[in-house]
């Protein structure tokens with residue numbers, strides 16, 4: 001496994017939860033939306049605060065500071081004040097583990 005890849009146990013991420021992890025030295029928010037897994041940069045593009053504590057609304061993650069929302073699949077903001085998208089990461093299931101790595105640009 002490369003240093004840009006992080007592995008976590010599926011049981012550590014029940015449906016409806018978000019977990020902050022590190023991938024390649026970057027903070028990443030990994031989410032379980034009804035059994036579908038997503039991972040995006042944990043840092044809001046508006047004022048660089050952690051998104052993990054903001055919670056989920058369907059397939060969106062909510063910034064706890066000013067309320068921006070980002071689509072977890074595309075990283076794009078769906079509600080301001082953030083304008084720029086989040087970096088997306090690939091998540092794959094291997095047995096009882098999730099493997100998270102940067103998506104190709």
Ligand code: FES
Pocket residue numbers: 044045046047048049063064065066067068080081082
């Ligand atoms: S810091 Fe996230 S919306 Fe302002």
